Amino acid sequence: MGSSAPHDAHFESSDPPQLEQNRASPVFAVPHAAHVSISASLGPFRRLRAMSMPEKPSLDGLEAKWGERWEADGIYRFDRTKTREQIFAIDTPPPTVSGSLHLGSVESYTHTDLIARYRRMRGDEVFYPMGWDDNGLATERRVQNYFGVRCDPSIPYDPGFDISTLERPDDRPVAVGRTNFIELCGRLTVEDEKAFEVLFRRLGLSVDWLQTYTTIGEVSQRASQRAFMRLVGKGLAYTAEAPTMWDVDFRTAVAQAEIEDREIAGTYQRIAFDLEDGDGRIEIETSRPELIPACVALVVNPDDPRYASVVGKVVLTPVFRVPVPVVAHELADPEKGTGAAQVCTFGDVTDVVWWRDLKLPARVIVRRDGTLAAGHFGEPGWESRDPEAANVAMAQLEGKAAKQARKQIVELLRDGGWLVGEPEPVQHMVKFYENGERPLEVISSRQWFVKTLELKDELLERGRQISWHPGFMGARYASWVEGLNQDWALSRQRYSGVPFPVWFPLDDAGEPVYDDPILPEEAALPVDPQNDVPPGYTAGQRGAPGGFVGDPDVMDTWATSSLTPQIAGRWEDDPDLFERVFPMDLRPQAHDIIRTWFFYTVLRAHLEHDSLPWTNAAISGFVLDPDRKKMSKSKGNVVMPTEVFEKHSADAVRYWAASARLGHDAAIDEQQMKVGRRLAIKILNASRFVLSMEAAPGPITQPLDRAMLSTLAGVIDDATVAFDAYEHSKALAAIETFFWGFTDDYLELVKQRAYGAAGPEAAGSAVGALRAALDLLLRSFAPFLPYVTEEVWSWWREGSVHRAAWPASTEASDAAGPDRDPGVYEVAAAVLSAVRKEKALAKVSLKTPVDSVTVHDTQDRLRLLSRASADLREAGSIRAIDQEEADTFSVDTVLAEPDPPPEPATPLEPA
RNA sequence: GGGCGCGUAGCUCAGCGGGAGAGCGCUCGCCUCACACGCGAGAGGUCGCAGGUUCAAUACCUGCCGCGCCCACCA
Numbered sequence: 001m002g003s004s005a006p007h008d009a010h011f012e013s014s015d016p017p018q019l020e021q022n023r024a025s026p027v028f029a030v031p032h033a034a035h036v037s038i039s040a041s042l043g044p045f046r047r048l049r050a051m052s053m054p055e056k057p058s059l060d061g062l063e064a065k066w067g068e069r070w071e072a073d074g075i076y077r078f079d080r081t082k083t084r085e086q087i088f089a090i091d092t093p094p095p096t097v098s099g100s101l102h103l104g105s106v107e108s109y110t111h112t113d114l115i116a117r118y119r120r121m122r123g124d125e126v127f128y129p130m131g132w133d134d135n136g137l138a139t140e141r142r143v144q145n146y147f148g149v150r151c152d153p154s155i156p157y158d159p160g161f162d163i164s165t166l167e168r169p170d171d172r173p174v175a176v177g178r179t180n181f182i183e184l185c186g187r188l189t190v191e192d193e194k195a196f197e198v199l200f201r202r203l204g205l206s207v208d209w210l211q212t213y214t215t216i217g218e219v220s221q222r223a224s225q226r227a228f229m230r231l232v233g234k235g236l237a238y239t240a241e242a243p244t245m246w247d248v249d250f251r252t253a254v255a256q257a258e259i260e261d262r263e264i265a266g267t268y269q270r271i272a273f274d275l276e277d278g279d280g281r282i283e284i285e286t287s288r289p290e291l292i293p294a295c296v297a298l299v300v301n302p303d304d305p306r307y308a309s310v311v312g313k314v315v316l317t318p319v320f321r322v323p324v325p326v327v328a329h330e331l332a333d334p335e336k337g338t339g340a341a342q343v344c345t346f347g348d349v350t351d352v353v354w355w356r357d358l359k360l361p362a363r364v365i366v367r368r369d370g371t372l373a374a375g376h377f378g379e380p381g382w383e384s385r386d387p388e389a390a391n392v393a394m395a396q397l398e399g400k401a402a403k404q405a406r407k408q409i410v411e412l413l414r415d416g417g418w419l420v421g422e423p424e425p426v427q428h429m430v431k432f433y434e435n436g437e438r439p440l441e442v443i444s445s446r447q448w449f450v451k452t453l454e455l456k457d458e459l460l461e462r463g464r465q466i467s468w469h470p471g472f473m474g475a476r477y478a479s480w481v482e483g484l485n486q487d488w489a490l491s492r493q494r495y496s497g498v499p500f501p502v503w504f505p506l507d508d509a510g511e512p513v514y515d516d517p518i519l520p521e522e523a524a525l526p527v528d529p530q531n532d533v534p535p536g537y538t539a540g541q542r543g544a545p546g547g548f549v550g551d552p553d554v555m556d557t558w559a560t561s562s563l564t565p566q567i568a569g570r571w572e573d574d575p576d577l578f579e580r581v582f583p584m585d586l587r588p589q590a591h592d593i594i595r596t597w598f599f600y601t602v603l604r605a606h607l608e609h610d611s612l613p614w615t616n617a618a619i620s621g622f623v624l625d626p627d628r629k630k631m632s633k634s635k636g637n638v639v640m641p642t643e644v645f646e647k648h649s650a651d652a653v654r655y656w657a658a659s660a661r662l663g664h665d666a667a668i669d670e671q672q673m674k675v676g677r678r679l680a681i682k683i684l685n686a687s688r689f690v691l692s693m694e695a696a697p698g699p700i701t702q703p704l705d706r707a708m709l710s711t712l713a714g715v716i717d718d719a720t721v722a723f724d725a726y727e728h729s730k731a732l733a734a735i736e737t738f739f740w741g742f743t744d745d746y747l748e749l750v751k752q753r754a755y756g757a758a759g760p761e762a763a764g765s766a767v768g769a770l771r772a773a774l775d776l777l778l779r780s781f782a783p784f785l786p787y788v789t790e791e792v793w794s795w796w797r798e799g800s801v802h803r804a805a806w807p808a809s810t811e812a813s814d815a816a817g818p819d820r821d822p823g824v825y826e827v828a829a830a831v832l833s834a835v836r837k838e839k840a841l842a843k844v845s846l847k848t849p850v851d852s853v854t855v856h857d858t859q860d861r862l863r864l865l866s867r868a869s870a871d872l873r874e875a876g877s878i879r880a881i882d883q884e885e886a887d888t889f890s891v892d893t894v895l896a897e898p899d900p901p902p903e904p905a906t907p908l909e910p911a
Numbered sequence: 912g913g914g915c916g917c918g919u920a921g922c923u924c925a926g927c928g929g930g931a932g933a934g935c936g937c938u939c940g941c942c943u944c945a946c947a948c949g950c951g952a953g954a955g956g957u958c959g960c961a962g963g964u965u966c967a968a969u970a971c972c973u974g975c976c977g978c979g980c981c982c983a984c985c986a
Contacts, residue, residue, distance in 0.1 A: 057945095261983090263985095284986075287985095287986075288986085341986040343986090347986075348984075348986075349984060350984040351984095351986085353984065428985060473915085475914065476914090476980090478914090479914060479983085482982080482983095483983060485983095591980080595981090621916095621980095624979095659934095661924095664916080665979075667922095671922080671923075671934085671935050672924095672934080674948095675934065678948070678949095681946075681949095682945095682946070684946085685946035686945065686946075688945055744951090833951095837952060839940095839951075840939085840940060840941080840952035841952070841953085842940095843939080843941080843952095844940085844941080845942095846943050
């Protein structure tokens with residue numbers, strides 16, 4: 001599927017995990033000359049101060065401290081002098097600022113940041129902008145609710161308008177003019193955007209905050225208007241009067257992508273249509289009997305023998321007595337209902353297909369607000385055998401919404417004897433606007449469309465060219481494209497959004513000439529046709545016969561959002577930048593907007609640039625409310641991001657997010673955040689311990705030290721491979737598992753030696769290995785836990801860990817030197833663990849001395865063990881370790897009698 | 912109706928052809944000189960069900976069952 005499609009991104013996972021060696025920090029090969037001299041010459045207190053390492057490290061305050069420093073130092077600043085090959089460009093999702101930011105966003109934005117930080121450490125110059133989606137219906141609704149206003153375009157602009165002094169006499173929304181309304185939108189979204197930025201900064205997103213844009217901003221308006229004009233120029237965008245899905249509450253057209261199915265209660269009525277020749281009746285079933293006055297035909301399947309004899313005949317509609325033909329069409333399903341269906345203008349999308357294919361007339365009775373219009377029976381196009389009765393019946397329906405009209409007509413049908421049997425209640429699927437409350441109607445209106453249907457195959461191919469992470473998400477895209485059934489309805493009869501850069505000339509009668517739209521010069525963009533005057537006209541000609549009128553609509557919010565790569569890349573406004581970032585490398589997003597943001601972005605890049613907008617897609621799953629899965633807690637406990645930041649720290653929340661794989665849903669899990677917090681604290685404490693060792697780091701000579709670093713080299717390889725495959729959770733798990741073993745086993749094993757128990761040389765090896773490992777571990781954890789790693793890094797390293805190189809396994813293996821069998825570490829840890837177990841079972845303190853330990857194991861492993869036996873004896877307070885060859889590993893431990901005299905430290909055995 | 916994903920310890924999940932794992936929770940123990948915001952340990956699972964392939968299946972194939980999501984012209 002998508003993942004096997006050809007691509008030429010420069011960071012593919014087939015790359016070996018070796019890195020840009022020139023970028024690796026020159027750490028332990030020549031071990032910190034400057035630092036060593038400090039250690040050697042000063043006491044521990046002075047040394048701590050020199051390293052500015054706190055006595056009692058804490059997570060408190062790290063977010064404020066490093067958030068400021070990163071911004072002040074420009075750590076995440078994008079360097080636009082880099083070439084396209086050096087740049088990794090991310091098409092960041094612009095969140096809808098009129099919604100609230102919840103943990104789902106926190107999760108997926110963290111996923112993006114993990115990739116950004118990893119790529120940056122791998123040496124890429126990361127282009128990581130941030131956008132705010134602040135146009136569209138969500139903004140309008142928030143402004144309406146927040147200020148208690150509604151938009152009335154007929155009210156002229158009031159420059160002195162002041163919302164704070166606005167009076168609401170009866171607590172109802174106050175009407176304000178269009179421009180004032182849009183100004184309120186702008187005012188509120190600015191506030192919302194500030195709040196979002198605060199939250200995102202706290203989360204530690206490594207975006208370059210200089211690279212921000214808003215979808216209602218001038219750059220976005222110019223880009224969307226320009227792109228739209230070019231589509232018009234190529235004949236790919238067109239205006240047409242056509243039946244379109246329509247929300248009767250928002251009173252706007254909506255596109256297929258914004259439609260969702262919902263199951264609602266309805267009723268099927270069986271209704272009889274009389275054949276005009278008097279030769280019987282045809283029964284149909286419908287859930288929308290109120291549309292009978294709009295019925296223009298009955299349709300049956302051409303192969304349905306039951307109806308073969310009536311095709312071509314004429315029936316009279318019940319109540320209204322309108323003669324309509326019986327026609328045949330393949331889409332008529334013999335299995336459904338009676339096998340015959342009424343065709344109305346328009347009940348649903350299938351009606352539109354029949355209407356179009358069979359070239360039927362239109363009798364429209366649904367108004368834009370969803371109420372039924374008056375009939376015109378007896379007039380042309382509204383023929384009836386009994387127009388008087390039809391109009392009387394229609395008058396009873398007029399002005400009623402669908403539901404009420406339905407009740408009414410059922411009575412009329414029953415009275416006239418057309419109702420067959422009793423209405424049958426059913427649950428059925430009905431189309432809704434995703435933000436809507438009532439079922440969509442199909443209403444004919446003039447809209448702008450973008451051609452998409454004829455591009456299906458090309459768009460499917462584009463989908464196959466993208467590397468999807470995880471791969472199966474490509475199927476979502478494909479099934480969406482395959483299911484497209486209408487061109488993209490681009491216009492919205494709303495106010496908040498990018499206006500169409502279009503005027504229409506008015507003919508002598510003052511009617512718009514839609515076939516001859518007037519477009520501005522590109523240089524004049526952005527324009528507002530409601531305020532701006534088209535070229536060649538004067539302001540006084542607005543609305544006058546022979547003059548012009550501005551297109552009153554705004555574009556679908558996705559018309560702008562689908563251009564985020566172009567907007568962030570400053571397409572045409574800054575061609576140099578655009579060249580360096582487009583097509584981008586990565587689109588990160590959640591799976592719910594594949595049909596919208598993802599699809600439209602692919603479409604726009606295909607149409608405008610004949611290319612993909614990006615080469616990789618990282619698709620996050622959903623975050624599930626824990627309450628929804630389990631028994632609901634008595635409180636409606638909504639977990640807010642700020643709360644969990646306070647409670648667990650940003651690093652801890654990131655840890656939770658990073659634990660979730662791409663493409664898989666995750667539950668909100670505060671336990672997991674606690675684990676993350678514990679990990680962060682552990683990193684602080686373990687680091688402080690490692691860095692407070694008094695012995696000078698020296699050459700790494702001891703077998704256990706070499707084995708540990710050798711093990712770490714393998715871990716780094718695993719993590720690197722995982723990251724390259726967009727499996728950040730796997731990378732984290734590998735690093736974390738090693739780290740806990742590092743603190744629990746390795747630190748314990750070498751602690752005494754590092755203190756000098758086996759002499760300065762052996763101590764130097766331990767301290768050298770500890771510091772080498774710490775350096776590598778901090779860099780490995782840096783993408784996940786940016787705050788705590790930066791804090792520790794600052795204690796002893798120059799610069800930011802987030803500008804350091806991602807660790808290379810060769811750094812660890814080179815530091816380990818030759819003769820670095822990781823088995824030494826593994827066996828020593830296993831024996832230490834077995835001894836601890838004995839002590840735990842005996843319920844004695846871990847410092848309880850052990851008289852003797854007998855290790856049974858294979859010859860090879862025993863040989864490895866003996867190379868670490870001195871460390872093992874120190875760590876477990878073991879007097880003697882005996883070995884016995886055996887097939888399977890086991891340990892016999894003889895604990896010392898209580899109160900034994902302390903043993904002197906044993907000299908280190910030769911390796 | 913079609914497609915995708917998931918069903919492994921109480922919970923969240925990893926493993927995906929040869930020993931059933933982690934963390935949390937639970938139980939027991941330890942003030943061990945980095946960390947009690949800590950440390951050590953233990954109990955706990957017929958790896959959804961049924962077939963098949965294989966010397967060997969939790970893992971591969973087929974079919975069921977259950978959960979979730981996506982898509983569908985749902986009269």
